[in-house]
Amino acid sequence: MNPAPSGLFRLQAGAWGALGILCAGLLGHAILFDEEVPFVRAAGGPAWIMAALPQTADLIAVDPAAPPAYVFRKQFQAGAKGGEAHLRGRALRHALVHLNGESVPLVARGNGWKQGFEADLRGRLREGTNNLRVSVSNPAGPALVQLEVDTPGGRVVTDSSWQVVAGPGAPGYAEVATDVALHPESRQLPTPLEGAPRQAALLFLIFAGTAGLAWRRPGWTRRIRDAHWPVLTLAAITLFWLALFGLKFWRIPLGIGFDAPGHLAYIDFLLEFRALPTAAYGFSTYHPPLFYAMTAALVEFFGVTADTVAGRIVYHAIPFASGLANVWLTAWVARQLWPQEGLRPSLAIATAGLLPMNLYMSAYVSNEPLLAAWVSAALALGTSVLLAQRVRLRVLASLAGVLGAALLTKFTALAVAPGIAFFVALRDGWGEGRGGPGRALARFGGLMLGAGAIAAWFYWRNWTLFGDPLVWNLDVPGAATWWMRPGFHTSAWYLDFGESLSHPLFAGYASFWDGVYSTLWGDGLVAGMARASTRHEFWNHPFQGLTYLLALPVTGVMAAGAIRLWQRSLVDPSLGRRLVLSMHTAVLFGLAFSLLLISLRLPFYAQAKAFYLLCGVLPLALASAEGLGGAARWLGRSPGPWSRALGCAGLGWLTSLAACIVLAHLG
Numbered sequence: 001m002n003p004a005p006s007g008l009f010r011l012q013a014g015a016w017g018a019l020g021i022l023c024a025g026l027l028g029h030a031i032l033f034d035e036e037v038p039f040v041r042a043a044g045g046p047a048w049i050m051a052a053l054p055q056t057a058d059l060i061a062v063d064p065a066a067p068p069a070y071v072f073r074k075q076f077q078a079g080a081k082g083g084e085a086h087l088r089g090r091a092l093r094h095a096l097v098h099l100n101g102e103s104v105p106l107v108a109r110g111n112g113w114k115q116g117f118e119a120d121l122r123g124r125l126r127e128g129t130n131n132l133r134v135s136v137s138n139p140a141g142p143a144l145v146q147l148e149v150d151t152p153g154g155r156v157v158t159d160s161s162w163q164v165v166a167g168p169g170a171p172g173y174a175e176v177a178t179d180v181a182l183h184p185e186s187r188q189l190p191t192p193l194e195g196a197p198r199q200a201a202l203l204f205l206i207f208a209g210t211a212g213l214a215w216r217r218p219g220w221t222r223r224i225r226d227a228h229w230p231v232l233t234l235a236a237i238t239l240f241w242l243a244l245f246g247l248k249f250w251r252i253p254l255g256i257g258f259d260a261p262g263h264l265a266y267i268d269f270l271l272e273f274r275a276l277p278t279a280a281y282g283f284s285t286y287h288p289p290l291f292y293a294m295t296a297a298l299v300e301f302f303g304v305t306a307d308t309v310a311g312r313i314v315y316h317a318i319p320f321a322s323g324l325a326n327v328w329l330t331a332w333v334a335r336q337l338w339p340q341e342g343l344r345p346s347l348a349i350a351t352a353g354l355l356p357m358n359l360y361m362s363a364y365v366s367n368e369p370l371l372a373a374w375v376s377a378a379l380a381l382g383t384s385v386l387l388a389q390r391v392r393l394r395v396l397a398s399l400a401g402v403l404g405a406a407l408l409t410k411f412t413a414l415a416v417a418p419g420i421a422f423f424v425a426l427r428d429g430w431g432e433g434r435g436g437p438g439r440a441l442a443r444f445g446g447l448m449l450g451a452g453a454i455a456a457w458f459y460w461r462n463w464t465l466f467g468d469p470l471v472w473n474l475d476v477p478g479a480a481t482w483w484m485r486p487g488f489h490t491s492a493w494y495l496d497f498g499e500s501l502s503h504p505l506f507a508g509y510a511s512f513w514d515g516v517y518s519t520l521w522g523d524g525l526v527a528g529m530a531r532a533s534t535r536h537e538f539w540n541h542p543f544q545g546l547t548y549l550l551a552l553p554v555t556g557v558m559a560a561g562a563i564r565l566w567q568r569s570l571v572d573p574s575l576g577r578r579l580v581l582s583m584h585t586a587v588l589f590g591l592a593f594s595l596l597l598i599s600l601r602l603p604f605y606a607q608a609k610a611f612y613l614l615c616g617v618l619p620l621a622l623a624s625a626e627g628l629g630g631a632a633r634w635l636g637r638s639p640g641p642w643s644r645a646l647g648c649a650g651l652g653w654l655t656s657l658a659a660c661i662v663l664a665h666l667g
Helices: 005-032 197-216 218-225 229-247 260-273 290-302 309-337 343-354 356-361 368-387 393-407 411-415 417-426 436-466 512-520 541-571 575-601 610-636 641-666
Strands: 060-062 069-078 086-092 094-099 102-104 117-120 128-137 144-151 154-157 163-166 481-483
Touching (some): 005 575, 086 128, 128 144, 197 541, 229 309, 229 343, 229 641, 260 290, 290 309, 290 368, 309 343, 309 610, 343 356, 343 610, 343 641, 356 368, 356 512, 356 610, 356 641, 368 393, 368 411, 368 417, 368 575, 393 411, 393 417, 393 436, 411 417, 411 575, 411 610, 417 436, 417 575, 512 575, 512 610, 541 610, 541 641, 575 610
Antiparallel strands (some): 069 128, 086 117, 086 144, 094 102, 094 128, 144 154
């Protein structure tokens, strides 16, 4: 089956449209109906109110069998006894209402807390002063309530005039519920420009020098387009990474990093007991075991301990090698996509090698870099298959093995592995001499069965032990549970941006986009520490702060490049290239949507982390190369001094950004 270009475009457009409708439906269901998603909406009613949230970035432990109850109180005046009165409200999550000391039976307006409750207060009001008490408990976050009472004397609604008390504590005034906040220490630190005037001056000199050189010697910039530049770029990036490991990475204490103590405890268990722990054992033991088993095997092979220099080198080896592998795999894919071209492959390699989230995550003991390397390898093998004239069985077997390894490293792989297998299988359904849908389905099944043969046992083990193949540390039956601020979300948290440009550390308190931006372009969550005062000193913080300012235009160009890749996936004359570009853009979109959805389900400020997209670093680097390369081509086609000046300024800006990132991690 070889569809005509117009027919293929209709198929692709229909598929993307269906995907968009599906994602919109999932998002709408999560916001409006899913009782497990604590997203609150005023919906034209009164404000949601809550007690003041604890001023902490730490985990807040809760006994799920006896969560704390918050009592919201309000006195109001009513006219003559016996008039009509009606109460309507919603509570996150469980509410009991008392009026003048008597329990008020509530009638549910639906199947859960999002639909709310109501009550008929006829005959329950007193003439004069009435006392309304609403007791709210929530085992997974703060207690919130939204209430309105219609009485003959007027309307009573929840607002900041209500009082709230927890347990035996003193009452205080309630607050209008908001998930937009500031970390307790964020504003105690200077802004990037306030804290780094000398560093900013140095970067300005780099900018001016590069732009001036490009203006005086335009032939020098044109040589960047030569086909040998990707090799030079890859060599330079590799030397930079090796220098980082030799000077910085191995020296970072093993306990520094995101959930590092939990990761180390997992490895220690394997070394001590020669057995696999269950999800109930520790904070991180719900993860699939491949990263931990590989690290434990290296530790055992070299006979080292964690408290020695050799031990730190061994423990850091896999994350470092995985991060560098992302760079090399990006180079492989970029050269396949843009053969005989120098600019875009070089830009893709530089993006993968200098993207701060790839750098700092590769410095910590974590399973994220290894997962990213497996997914990048799967994308690279998939690209090779889709662009090849003839597919070798060993390449397909390697792809199935890599997908299985990814599934055995982190649950995130479940969001991308089927998609990669799907696009590779389409090669057998489209094109001259191909077998049609049946052959494509068989190829997809073969790839997924091969991956499942490697990883399925772990998910089956979870199912038999806990009744959930994807059990994690909040779902273990009988285990203590916890939450983090804010514990719920509103639309305001998703519709703001800017805090990360002035106070980037813990910027996820302010908005979703600030959280993602501050962890994409720097270690904005300070290696998983709960406070800025405990951050380590292995990074150059003044240069890291300036990176956020310099990276803003590049972020916009990167987003434009992603859109451009998606457009090309619909119109490229080569079927293989269409499938390749569709695969990369679909993986990037799927990961981004998954991050958005998980931030709703787990409403913690630290969930807005860009490195949850680390396994999408390869398509992200391609998007950056497409955006920057497209900008360079557009400027090259526009004669005149203004376009030339803009091109020189852009090159100076990119050079100063690259220098800033290098100095932030190596300086």
